Amino acid sequence: MIIFERDSWQEIFETMSKNKLRTFLTAFSVAWGIFILVILSGAGNGLKNGAQSQFGNDAQNSIWIEADHTSLAWNGLKPNREIILTNEDYKSIRNTFSEIDMASAVHKGWGSKPLSYKKEHAGFTVRPVMPDHRDLEKAKLIKGRFINSSDIKSYAKVCCIGKPVQEALFKKEEPLGKFIDVENSKYMVVGVFKDQGNGDNNRIYIPITTAQRAWNGKTNVNTIWVSTGTASLQRSEEITNEIRQMMAKKHNFNPADKNALGVYNNNAEYVRVMNMLDGIKIFVSIIGVFTLFAGIVGVSNIMMIIVKERTKEIGIRKALGATPASIVGQIMMESIFITGAAGYTGLVVGVGLIELIKSIGIDSEFFKNPDVDFKMAIFSVILLIVSGAFAGLIPSLRASRIEPVVALRED
Amino acid sequence: MIKLQKVRKSYHIGKNEFPVLKGIDMHIKPGEFVSIMGSSGSGKSTLLNVLGLLDNYDSGEYHLNGILMKNLSQTQAAQLRNKFLGFVFQSFNLLSFKNAAENVALPLYYQKVSRKERNKLAQEYLDKVGLLDWAHHLPSELSGGQKQRVAIARALIAKPKVIFADEPTGALDSQTSLEVVDLFKDINKQGITVIIVTHENDISKMTDRIIRLHDGIIVSEQKEIINTP
Numbered sequence: 067m068i069i070f071e072r073d074s075w076q077e078i079f080e081t082m083s084k085n086k087l088r089t090f091l092t093a094f095s096v097a098w099g100i101f102i103l104v105i106l107s108g109a110g111n112g113l114k115n116g117a118q119s120q121f122g123n124d125a126q127n128s129i130w131i132e133a134d135h136t137s138l139a140w141n142g143l144k145p146n147r148e149i150i151l152t153n154e155d156y157k158s159i160r161n162t163f164s165e166i167d168m169a170s171a172v173h174k175g176w177g178s179k180p181l182s183y184k185k186e187h188a189g190f191t192v193r194p195v196m197p198d199h200r201d202l203e204k205a206k207l208i209k210g211r212f213i214n215s216s217d218i219k220s221y222a223k224v225c226c227i228g229k230p231v232q233e234a235l236f237k238k239e240e241p242l243g244k245f246i247d248v249e250n251s252k253y254m255v256v257g258v259f260k261d262q263g264n265g266d267n268n269r270i271y272i273p274i275t276t277a278q279r280a281w282n283g284k285t286n287v288n289t290i291w292v293s294t295g296t297a298s299l300q301r302s303e304e305i306t307n308e309i310r311q312m313m314a315k316k317h318n319f320n321p322a323d324k325n326a327l328g329v330y331n332n333n334a335e336y337v338r339v340m341n342m343l344d345g346i347k348i349f350v351s352i353i354g355v356f357t358l359f360a361g362i363v364g365v366s367n368i369m370m371i372i373v374k375e376r377t378k379e380i381g382i383r384k385a386l387g388a389t390p391a392s393i394v395g396q397i398m399m400e401s402i403f404i405t406g407a408a409g410y411t412g413l414v415v416g417v418g419l420i421e422l423i424k425s426i427g428i429d430s431e432f433f434k435n436p437d438v439d440f441k442m443a444i445f446s447v448i449l450l451i452v453s454g455a456f457a458g459l460i461p462s463l464r465a466s467r468i469e470p471v472v473a474l475r476e477d
Numbered sequence: 478m479i480k481l482q483k484v485r486k487s488y489h490i491g492k493n494e495f496p497v498l499k500g501i502d503m504h505i506k507p508g509e510f511v512s513i514m515g516s517s518g519s520g521k522s523t524l525l526n527v528l529g530l531l532d533n534y535d536s537g538e539y540h541l542n543g544i545l546m547k548n549l550s551q552t553q554a555a556q557l558r559n560k561f562l563g564f565v566f567q568s569f570n571l572l573s574f575k576n577a578a579e580n581v582a583l584p585l586y587y588q589k590v591s592r593k594e595r596n597k598l599a600q601e602y603l604d605k606v607g608l609l610d611w612a613h614h615l616p617s618e619l620s621g622g623q624k625q626r627v628a629i630a631r632a633l634i635a636k637p638k639v640i641f642a643d644e645p646t647g648a649l650d651s652q653t654s655l656e657v658v659d660l661f662k663d664i665n666k667q668g669i670t671v672i673i674v675t676h677e678n679d680i681s682k683m684t685d686r687i688i689r690l691h692d693g694i695i696v697s698e699q700k701e702i703i704n705t706p
Contacts, residue, residue, distance in 0.1 A: 077586065085574065382570045385531060386631070387559020387587040389552045466551070471531040474570065 078400050088375075092368045092404050096450055097412035099361025103354040103446055104416025108423075110350040112436030114343050119434050127297065127333040128168075128202055129306055131159070131290040131313070137325035141318060149317050149326050153278075153285040156196075159292060162312065163305050167295035170199035171287040173274045181235060181270070182247045188234040191269035192225075192248055194277030200226075202291050203261055210242045210257030217273040224276075226257035228267035246270070251280060299337045306331045358446055365450070366457030369401050373461035380465050381474040390466035397465070401458030402451050409447040478639060478670050479505040479528060484537035486523060497523045498534065499693035505672065507638070510665040512673045512681035515690035522643060524690065525674045529562055529641045530554045542638060559587050563632030567644035569624040571616040577603060577627045578612040584635040602630040606660060622653035629660055639670040646680055658683050 082089045133149040156171040175193035182188075193199075200212040212226050225246060232241050245252040253272055261267050278285060294302045310329050314321035373380075380393055420436050481503040487496040497520045505511055515521040526532035527539065530546060539546045542561060549557070558564075563584075571580045582599040590598075603609050606626040616624055625645060632640050642661065646654035658673075658680055665671045673684060681687045689697045 076592065080579075081574065378570075379572055382572060383583070383587075384551075384555060385529075385558065385564050385570070386584045387555050387635070389555040389587070391552065392587065469532060471526045474531070474566070 074396065074399065077396065078403060081396075082400065082404070088368070088372065089404060092365060092372075093408035093411070095361050095364030095368070096405050096408040096454070097415070099358045099364075100409045100412030100446060100450065101416045102357040103442070104413060105419065106350045106354045106357075107442055108416070108420040108436040110347050112434060113346060115437065116434040117339050117343050126336045127295065127302060128291060128293040129302065129309065130328070130330040130332065131292075131309060132328040132330075133288065133317075134325055134328065136319050136323055138320045138323045140320040140323065143318065147319075149313075149319060151287040151290060151313070151317075153274075153287060155313065155316065156287055156290050158316075159290060159309055159312070162308075163292075163294070165294045165297040165301060165305060166292045168198040168201050169290065169292040170196035170202055171274055172199075172289045172291070173277050173283050173287055174281065175269075175277070175288070178268075179248060181231070183235040183244060186235045186237070188231065190228070190231050190234075192272060192277075193269050194272050194274040196274055198293075199271060199291070200259065202293055203263075203266055205259040205261040205266065208258045208260055210255070212257055212259070213271055213273050218275050221276045221279050222273055223251060223253045224256045225253040225270045225272045226259055227255055227270040229258060229260045230267050231270055232258050248272075294333065297333075299333055302331055302333045306334075358449070361450065362453040362457070365401070365405055365454050369397075369454075369457045370461050372400075373397060373458075373465045377465060377468065378474065380468065381470045381472070384470040385474065393466045394459070394462045397462035398455055398458045401454045401462075405450045405454030406447070409450045413444075413447060478507040478509070478542060479503065479672075480538075480540040481528075482538045484527065484534050484539055486527060486532075486534045497693055498527070500537070501693075501695060503688065503695060503698075505670060507670055508665070508668050510662070510671050510685040511688060512675055512684040512686070513688045513690060514674075514676060514678075514681050516676065518692075519690040520693045521674050521690045525641055525643050525672070528639075528672065529564060530558050531564075555587075559584060559635060561638045563635065563637035563640040565625065565628050565632050565640065565642040565645045567647040569616070569621075569628045569648075571624055571627060571631075573616055576613050576615050577608060577619065580616070580627055581630045581634055583631060588635065598634055599630075602634045603627070605633070606630045620653075621649050622656060625649060625653075625657050626660065629657070629664075633664065633669075637669065639672065640664060642671070642673045644675055645673060646675065646677065651679070654680065 131151070133151045136143070136145050136147045136149065139145050151171075153171065156169065160166055160169045173194040175191060175195075177191065178189040179192045180187060180189050181192070195213060196218065197212060197214050200207070205212075207226075208229065210226070213224065216222070217224050225248075227235075227241065227246070235241070235246065236244065241255045241258060244255050246255060247253075248270075253270075259267075259271075274287070277283060294305055297305065306329050310327060311321050313319075313327050313329075314323075317326075319326040376397075380388075383393065384390075423436055481501050484498055484501040485496070486498040487494050489495075499520075501524060513521045513524060523532065527534045528541075530541075530549065541557070546557075564570075571577075572583070575583070578596065578599040581602055582595040585595045585598060600609060600612060603612050606629055608623060608626055608630070611619060611623060611627075616627070619627065625648075629645075640661070645661070646657055649657060654677070661671050661673065662683065671684075673680065675681055686698065688695055
């Protein structure tokens with residue numbers, strides 16, 4: 067095989083190094099194409115990572131229902147009336163829509179409360195919730211368990227605590243089975259969790275029923291949080307609307323009064339942003355592919371010129387005994403080598419730049435961890451090599467078919 | 478060594494046919510020193526290309542070293558050229574980006590001779606044409622005569638049976654031309670058949686035999702009788 071012969075490589079390097087500008091121009095168009103592709107793909111991934119980290123902390127297909135004060139008069143009632151949701155509302159919402167697969171209700175639980183264990187004291191949020199809350203928050207259990215339905219039924223004084231809470235109160239002590247003091251009542255630690263969203267860790271969860279009883283909250287609920295499972299965006303929008311109608315009827319307020327009851331569809335936000343990002347990604351890929359295409363056209367163009375330029379040289383070589391196969395082989399190898407090496411250079415420079423950006427830490431809410439789609443980059447290098455070979459093949463085949471006498475005549 | 482029987486060749490330009498060789502019969506024995514003469518358009522270069530397997534012919538028979546040269550593939554022709562034939566051109570046809578030694582070594586590259594061996598032989602043949610000191614110079618740094626001597630060394634390195642020279646002195650002054658022809662004479666004395674295409678009488682009269690071509694046919698094949706004063 068011609069590829070494994072040291073001499074043919076020497077011949078190629080000689081030819082290349084003695085045509086430096088030509089070699090450089092060919093190499094540059096390829097390196098540039100790959101470089102742009104890598105940078106664009108990195109930036110696209112950065113955008114996507116940023117957006118996903120915005121949504122990734124909580125369940126993405128969830129609806130958040132929050133009661134407040136009315137802002138519009140309705141049925142003879144004055145505005146600024148407080149709307150209070152109850153356990154009953156939670157149950158009726160949960161039971162009305164078969165699409166709802168997870169639901170939780172929260173009773174108060176904003177702002178921090180003083181917690182203590184033995185001689186350690188710390189202030190953390192105490193949030194009374196339902197068992198599904200962990201899935202809605204996408205919190206991971208490190209040890210023990212979360213609040214369960216029998217805790218809810220039995221008004222159990224148990225809590226599941228965040229990692230920072232454990233660190234603050236228990237240091238290195240085992241927390242499970244120990245009792246935390248919350249406003250003079252003791253709650254047994256049954257689990258420790260960790261949440262992707264950093265702020266979501268600084269809290270402890272207790273059963274909602276326990277809190278309602280302990281804090282004299284009747285059956286009041288401040289927020290209801292449900293997830294609509296695999297329901298489509300359209301369906302989740304319908305559910306959002308129906309919940310508003312349902313609650314307006316029950317609590318006697320104007321359904322158009324956004325201030326009385328906030329119903330927020332996270333899914334709609336998520337889908338909207340993801341659609342936009344998909345659009346950006348497609349746009350970026352199109353730019354990348356076209357840049358690559360420009361590189362390919364560049365290679366094939368320059369290979370055409372190289373062969374044309376070398377017609378005479380090829381004629382001389384053939385007169386001296388070069389076989390057509392050796393001519394094709396030499397030009398192909400040169401083309402593949404230049405494209406391969408240049409493509410690799412572009413890849414390395416592009417990845418290097420992305421890593422540099424990463425290490426400088428240009429992170430914002432919507433731009434995080436710019437990453438190179440390595441598979442795509444490798445794929446495009448292979449694609450360039452193949453196109454380099456293809457671009458070299460046709461002109462070199464044409465050159466190899468030229469009668470030496472015709473090639474020699476050209477001056 | 479070379480035997481042509483009724484060899485014909487014509488070029489096709491558009492729908493027109495231009496016969497160039499109109500039935501050439503020729504016989505060149507091994508070790509001969511022959512010149513082919515003729516005016517421009519007489520077909521002498523075409524004849525040389527056919528003889529050198531650089532071009533095909535349409536009909537007739539061409540035997541080289543007793544083998545019929547017909548319907549050769551490009552690969553076969555290339556291998557035969559590499560093994561049996563050496564070429565010297567009017568415009569030297571050296572590769573401009575290779576130095577003298579590399580140019581001389583090129584035919585051996587296609588014989589898969591090792592680089593070391595190639596370089597050694599290249600030095601040896603450059604020495605034979607008196608250019609050993611110029612081995613590492615590019616063609617652009619050499620004079621016309623030097624370039625032609627490099628080309629001759631290149632033609633010789635593969636130890637060919639026949640050397641074809643197409644107007645080898647066409648681009649040289651008369652003094653250099655004589656030196657080059659002397660070089661061909663020396664080569665011929667080593668037993669290699671040398672065929673020179675030229676239109677210069679000074680050159681052809683130094684060869685053993687002159688084949689005159691006119692309008693695609695051979696008009697005379699005998700050694701010229703030199704007019705002695």
